[in-house]
Each structure stands twice: as structure tokens, then as C-alpha cells.
Amino acid sequence: MTEILYAVAVAPFKDMVGSPAFLGEVLIGGIFAGLMYSLVALGFVLIFKASGVFNFAQGVMVLFAALTLVGLLERGVPVVAALVLTTVVMVALAFAIERVVLRPLVNQEHIILFMATIGLNFFLEGFGEMVWGANVKKLDIGLPDKSFMVAGMQVNQLELSAAVTAAVLVAVLAVFFQRTRIGRALRAVADDHEAALSIGIPLKTIWIVVWSVAGLVAIVAGIMWGAKSGVQFSLSLIALKSLPVLILGGFTSIPGAIVGGLIIGVGEKLGEVYWGPLVGGAIENWFAYVVALVFLLFRPQGLFGEKIIERV
Amino acid sequence: MSQPEAPAPLLRVENVSVRFGALLALNRVSLEIQRGEICAIIGPNGAGKTTLLNAISGFYHPYEGRIVFDGTDRTNLSPPDVAALGIARTFQNVALFKGMSVLDNIMTGRLLKMRGSFLLEALYWGPARRQELEHRAFVERIIDFLEIQAIRKTAAGRLPYGLQKRVELARALAAEPTLLLLDEPMAGMNVEEKEDMCRFVLDVNQEFGTTIALIEHDMGVVMDISDRVAVLDYGIKIAEGPPEQVRKDQTVLDAYLGVSHD
Numbered sequence: 001m002t003e004i005l006y007a008v009a010v011a012p013f014k015d016m017v018g019s020p021a022f023l024g025e026v027l028i029g030g031i032f033a034g035l036m037y038s039l040v041a042l043g044f045v046l047i048f049k050a051s052g053v054f055n056f057a058q059g060v061m062v063l064f065a066a067l068t069l070v071g072l073l074e075r076g077v078p079v080v081a082a083l084v085l086t087t088v089v090m091v092a093l094a095f096a097i098e099r100v101v102l103r104p105l106v107n108q109e110h111i112i113l114f115m116a117t118i119g120l121n122f123f124l125e126g127f128g129e130m131v132w133g134a135n136v137k138k139l140d141i142g143l144p145d146k147s148f149m150v151a152g153m154q155v156n157q158l159e160l161s162a163a164v165t166a167a168v169l170v171a172v173l174a175v176f177f178q179r180t181r182i183g184r185a186l187r188a189v190a191d192d193h194e195a196a197l198s199i200g201i202p203l204k205t206i207w208i209v210v211w212s213v214a215g216l217v218a219i220v221a222g223i224m225w226g227a228k229s230g231v232q233f234s235l236s237l238i239a240l241k242s243l244p245v246l247i248l249g250g251f252t253s254i255p256g257a258i259v260g261g262l263i264i265g266v267g268e269k270l271g272e273v274y275w276g277p278l279v280g281g282a283i284e285n286w287f288a289y290v291v292a293l294v295f296l297l298f299r300p301q302g303l304f305g306e307k308i309i310e311r312v
Numbered sequence: 313m314s315q316p317e318a319p320a321p322l323l324r325v326e327n328v329s330v331r332f333g334a335l336l337a338l339n340r341v342s343l344e345i346q347r348g349e350i351c352a353i354i355g356p357n358g359a360g361k362t363t364l365l366n367a368i369s370g371f372y373h374p375y376e377g378r379i380v381f382d383g384t385d386r387t388n389l390s391p392p393d394v395a396a397l398g399i400a401r402t403f404q405n406v407a408l409f410k411g412m413s414v415l416d417n418i419m420t421g422r423l424l425k426m427r428g429s430f431l432l433e434a435l436y437w438g439p440a441r442r443q444e445l446e447h448r449a450f451v452e453r454i455i456d457f458l459e460i461q462a463i464r465k466t467a468a469g470r471l472p473y474g475l476q477k478r479v480e481l482a483r484a485l486a487a488e489p490t491l492l493l494l495d496e497p498m499a500g501m502n503v504e505e506k507e508d509m510c511r512f513v514l515d516v517n518q519e520f521g522t523t524i525a526l527i528e529h530d531m532g533v534v535m536d537i538s539d540r541v542a543v544l545d546y547g548i549k550i551a552e553g554p555p556e557q558v559r560k561d562q563t564v565l566d567a568y569l570g571v572s573h574d
Contacts, residue, residue, distance in 0.1 A: 179444060181426040188409050188420045195407035198369060199487060200395030200424040252411075 012274035021152035026273050027266060032159040034265020035166045036228070037288075039221035041242040041249065041257035042169065043214040048251050049177070050186040050210035051102070053113045057121040059239025061215060064128045065090055066222030066231040070139050071132040079141050083219075090215030098207045106193075106203070125236060134233065139226030162224045169220065170258050173213075177254065186210055190252075244292035250305020259303060264288045320383065322347045322491055322523050323368065328377035330363050337363040339547040340377065345491070350517050350524045352534045352555075355544035356567060361527045362404055364544065365493050368525075369401045370394035382490065396424055400489035402480045404496050404527075410469030414479050417468050418454060421486025422447040451486055458482050458512060474505040478512070485516065492516065494526035498533055506530065510537055535559065543567065 016023045043058040055061075068089050072082040101116050144157040177183040189196045189206045197203065225235060242257075245264050249256025268287040276283045295302060321344040330338040338360045345351050353361050366372045368379060370391040379387045381397055389397075400421070409417050426443055455461055458478055463471060468479055477497060484492055497513065498506045514537055516522050528534050534541060534555065541558040543551040545567040551558050558564055 181423055181443075184412075184416060184420055185423055187412060187416070188423075191409035191411055192407050194371070195403065195409065196420075197371070197391035198395060198401050198403070198407070199421055199483065200392045201420075202390075202392040 007278055008275070015274060024151070024153040026269050028153065028155060028159060030266035030269030031262060032156075032162060032228075032265070033269060034262040035162050035258075036221065036225050036261075037242045037245045037264055038166060038258045038261025039169075039217060039224065040239045041245040041261055042173070042254065043217045043221070044242060044246055045249075045251065045254055045257045046173070046210055046214045046217065048190075049254075050190050051113075051207055052110055052190055053102075053117065054110070054251075055120075055214070056114065056117040057124055058214065058218065059236040059242070060121045060124040060128075061090075061093075061218040062221045062225065062239055063231070063233065063235040064093075064124050064222075065215065065219040066139060066226040066235065067128045067132040067137075069141070069219070069222065070137045070226065070231045073139070073141070074137070083141070086219055087216065090219060091212045094208050094211035094215055097211055098204055102207050103204060121236075125233070129233070136230045136232040137226075139223065139231050141223060141227070143223075143227055145227065158224075158227055165220060165224070166258065169217065170254055174254050182206075182209060241288050244288035246302070247292040247295050248302055250302030253302070253304035256302055256304035264291065267291065319347065321345055322382060323525075324378075324380040325364070325368065326378040326380065328364075328367055328374040328379060330360075330367055330372050331375040337547050338367065338374070341544070341547070341549050342377075343542055343549065343552070345523060345525055346540075347523055348517070348521055349539040350513070350526070350537055352538035352541045353525060353527050353544065354529070354531075354534055354541060358546075359544040359567075360547040361544055362495055363547075365401065365495050365525070365527060368394075369399055369493055395487065398488075398490035399493065400484035400487045400491075401493035402477070402484055402495055402497060404499065406473070406476045406480055408468040408476055408480055408483070410467065412468060413465050414460060414468055414471070414482075415451065415455070415464045417479055418451045418482045418486050419447065421483040422451060424487055454482050454485050457515070458485075459508075474501050474509075477501070477509070481509075481512065481516075485520075485522075488520075489522060492522050492524045494524065494528075496527050496529065498528060498530055506533060513537060531559075 040058060040062055043061065044055060047053055047055040047058070065086060069082055069086045072085055073079065077085065097120065101120060102113070105113055105116055143161055147154045147156045149155070175183075177187065185196070185201045185206055186209070188199070188201060189203060193203065196206075222231070222235075241264070242261070245257060245260040247260075248263060249258070249260025264287070268284045271283040271287050272281070323343075323345040325341060325343040327340045327342055328338055329336060329340055341360070341364060343351075343353075343364070353364060355361050363372060367374055370386075370389050370393065373388050377387070378385055381394075381399065384397075386394060386397060409420065412420075426447060455464055458481065460475065460478055460482065463475060463479075468476060471479065481494070481497065484494075494513070498509050501509065510533055513524060513526070517524055526538070538555055540553065541551075541555050542549055543558060543561075543564050550563045550567060551561045553561075
């Protein structure tokens with residue numbers, strides 16, 4: 001009994017203290033993974049905030065953006081042109097989604113819009129495969145990918161640039177949502193369609209804007225993820241990890257998406273490395289979902305989410 | 313030489329019908345709202361008052377008839393386009409952005425007055441920032457006017473009903489409308505809140521010169537503040553005129569009290 005307690009509650013921490021450089025590397029790995037989750041979660045939050053739609057297809061949008069970019073690069077398009085074209089494709093996608101999916105379903109129940117995004121999910125996956133093929137591809141847009149040593153720890157430049165990118169994105173989006181005309185319009189639409197219409201906010205423009213922004217975030221996530229582990233269809237599955245991130249951070253909070261992602265990313269890496277051997281590994285696969293369950297029980301609105309008060 | 317014409321009405325509703333399936337919610341209703349007046353629309357429940365307001369503000373499109381605002385036909389415009397013409401409204405069951413602060417709610421009313429580039433706004437820099445501050449100043453004047461300084465940071469959803477109605481009025485005023493449509497602005501209020509609201513409606517009308525059309529059930533309020541009253545019953549306009557005259561109208565009394573059939 002004491003041995004088990006020791007192995008669970010003492011030994012892992014002794015290991016951590018024993019080799020701080022290794023701990024540092026695990027943490028950095030966790031932060032990188034977490035930021036990847038955050039970037040996908042960010043796309044979810046944007047669309048949920050602005051339209052109340054839970055966009056199941058966000059993960060596939062990341063995949064689709066990465067596939068498009070890789071496909072263009074493979075055909076010899078220069079990096080900058082490929083990035084611009086991918087952006088154009090994602091914005092065009094936003095227009096198409098508004099026209100074909102959202103507009104016919106305006107004023108329907110949220111669950112129906114959710115179902116529509118599941119359909120969108122499968123469509124985009126199939127469409128991407130049809131256009132760009134199903135092979136694993138390497139994405140290289142020339143981001144530095146060398147490692148260097150800081151205080152005995154290996155730090156990867158790619159991970160560093162991902163962290164900086166995510167931080168900048170969040171800062172810009174937070175100010176944009178809180179302080180600006182379009183940001184306020186986005187929040188207004190999320191809150192009450194009818195009232196938003198009555199003060200002159202055109203719903204379709206707002207939807208196009210928000211799906212475009214989510215598309216841009218998907219490009220960034222796709223680049224980072226693709227550069228790290230190649231562009232492949234399992235990308236859309238990894239993206240499902242952003243669901244627990246959302247539950248943790250709160251569905252309507254941009255900072256919540258980031259903090260939630262970091263907690264999940266770091267937590268699962270620490271669990272895997274230090275506690276994994278005790279249960280035969282694979283903690284990384286379920287850690288996020290267990291944390292999400294606990295949160296659903298005790299704090300369903302998440303860390304930063306808005307508490308929804310319904311008056312009856 | 314032509315005769316001096318009567319001033320053109322601000323809003324002219326001409327023979328408007330609105331149909332929901334087999335139900336004719338409005339049946340060839342005509343109504344003129346003159347510049348600068350307060351016009352009350354009254355009638356029993358289900359008479360079509362809110363439907364009329366929804367048709368004017370573009371939420372419903374008439375099945376026949378025309379709606380002319382300020383000389384231009386706007387029968388089939390969408391709600392945002394109607395708002396852009398200078399028509400603001402409030403809703404019967406309060407449609408505020410519940411998660412947003414009172415200040416943000418009222419700021420949304422300024423959206424149509426704001427212009428800017430997406431990029432500058434994302435950076436909250438230069439003109440975007442200046443514009444934000446200018447509009448903020450205007451909104452503060454409305455907040456002072458409606459005496460809601462103390463709650464400006466509160467989330468709208470947490471406020472008591474009477475104050476929510478006041479915030480909704482503030483948001484509508486922030487758009488500097490030419491025509492203000494109020495759907496039961498005093499419903500569910502106590503006497504004191506009603507008196508406040510009456511005062512605000514009259515002040516808005518007098519100080520800003522805003523033309524107001526309102527739906528109200530409280531006859532005391534209607535008689536006190538309106539210049540003219542239109543009465544609807546079963547989708548048909550059954551009377552129109554100054555309050556004293558409408559109050560004595562036999563058709564109106566019948567509609568409200570029922571007719572004895574013996």
C-alpha cells in the first residue's frame with residue numbers, strides 16, 4: 001500500500017526535481033501541444049461567440065487549410081503566393097458556408113445548425129481528399145525548425161514561433177472583440193439575432209466575417225501543426241481534443257481557449273511522462289476528457305465562460 | 313398657383329395586409345404618422361399591433377400594400393436596411409444583449425453611425441480609437457439623459473425588468489432615429505417606473521424632436537402622452553384621432569368591452 005502511494009504521490013515529483021532540464025523539456029512539449037489545441041479551440045470560440053453555432057467542422061477546416069497550402073506548394077507556387085491563395089480559399093469557403101448552409105437555416109434551433117456543421121465536416125474531409133489526395137504530406141513554408149539550448153533544455157524554434165503567433169493572435173482578437181465596432185456587432189449577433197437586426201446589423205455580413213476569421217485561425221493552426229507532424233487526415237481527429245479545451249476554458253472566452261489549451265497540453269504531457277509507466281502509458285489519450293468531465297460536474301461554464309442565467 | 317399642401321407625413325402605411333398562413337393578421341391597414349408627433353397604437357390582445365410594428369421595421373413583409381418612409385417606398389426592406397433609414401425600435405419582451413454591459417448594449421446602437429477599416433479596428437489604433445471615444449461620449453449623454461449612470465457596467469441580463477426597458481430605449485436613442493417605435497414600453501412596470509418612462513418618452517419627443525409611435529395597454533398613459541391614437545381590432549383599424557375623441561368612440565368601446573347581443 002505504501003509502495004503504491006509512494007509511486008503515485010512521491011516518486012514522480014522526485015523525478016521532476018531530480019532532473020529539472022528534462023522537466024523543462026516536457027513542459028515545453030506540453031505548451032506546444034497545448035497551443036495547437038488552443039488554436040483550434042479559438043476557431044470554435046469565434047464562431048460560437050458570434051453565431052451561437054457549435055462548429056463541429058473547425059478541425060476539418062484546419063486540415064483543409066493545411067491541405068490547400070501544401071497542395072499549392074507542391075505544385076510549385078511560391079510560399080507567399082500560396083499563403084495568399086489559401087487565405088482567399090478560406091474566405092471563399094466562409095462565403096459559401098453562409099450562402100449554402102447558414103442562410104437557409106436562419107432562425108432554426110441550435111441543434112440543427114450543429115447537425116449542419118457535422119455534415120460540413122464530412123463534406124470538407126471528402127472534398128479535401130478528392131482535390132488534394134489522401135497521402136501524408138510534409139508542410140514546409142520555411143519556418144525555422146532548429147533547436148537550441150537554454151539552461152540545459154532543448155528549445156525548438158518552431159515551437160517558439162508557434163507560441164509567439166498564438167499570443168499575438170489572442171491579443172489582437174481580444175481587443176477586437178471588446179473594443180471595436182465589428183467586435184461589438186459580433187457579440188451582439190451572438191446574443192440576440194432579432195435585436196441585432198433591429199439596430200441595423202446585417203446578419204449575413206457578420207457571419208461571413210466570423211467564418212473568415214475562423215478560417216484564418218485555421219490556416220495558422222494548420223501551418224503549425226502541419227510543420228510539426230505533417231499534413232494528414234488524423235489532423236481532424238487531434239482537433240477533437242479542443243473540445244475538452246473548450247469545456248475547460250469556457251465556450252465564449254478567447255483567453256479561456258488559450259489557458260484551457262495550455263492546461264490540457266501540459267497536463268497530458270506531464271501525466272504521460274511521469275505517471276504513464278504506472279498504468280502502462282496512454283494517459284495522453286484520455287487525460288483531456290477526464291479533466292473535461294470533472295469540469296462539467298463542478299464548473300460547467302468553464303474557467304472564463306459566461307454563466308448563463310435563464311429567467312423563467 | 314397650387315394650394316399650400318399639408319406637410320407630408322413621416323411615415324405612411326397604405327392598405328397593408330400581413331398574412332400568416334390562413335390568418336390575416338393585418339387587413340388593409342392604413343396609418344399616417346406625422347413629423348414630431350407621438351402616435352399611440354392601441355387595441356385588444358391579438359389585434360395586430362405588434363404585427364404592424366414588425367411590418368414597419370421590416371421583420372414582416374406585407375402581403376399587399378405599401379409602406380412609405382420620408383418619401384421613399386420601403387415596403388420590402390430588411391430590418392437592418394430599415395434601421396439604416398433612421399427607424400429604431402424596442403421590443404415587447406425586451407431584446408437586449410444580456411451578456412453585455414449596459415454601456416456596450418447602448419454602444420451597439422451607434423453601430424450604424426460608425427465607420428472604419430477592419431484592420432485598424434483589429435489594432436485598435438488611430439481613427440478607429442478616436443471614433444470609439446467620440447461615440448462613447450455621445451452614449452454617455454444618453455446615459456445621463458435616461459438616468460442610468462449607476463448601472464452602466466452591469467450586465468444587462470442582471471437588471472430588473474423596468475431598467476432593462478430603459479436600457480433598450482437608450483440603445484434605440486443611440487441610433488439618433490427619426491422615428492422611434494416602442495412596443496409596450498411600460499408593460500410590467502409599477503406606477504413609479506411608468507411615470508419615469510412617460511417622462512422620458514415626452515422628453516425624447518420634445519428635446520430631440522423624435523417622432524414616436526408606441527403600443528401601450530395602459531389607457532391612462534395613452535391618453536396622457538399621445539397626440540393621436542389609432543385603434544386596431546382583429547387586424548382592422550377601427551378608429552383614429554385625438555385621444556379624447558377615440559375614448560368616446562362607440563366602436564372602440566365595443567371592441568374593448570364586448571357588445572351585448574340580446
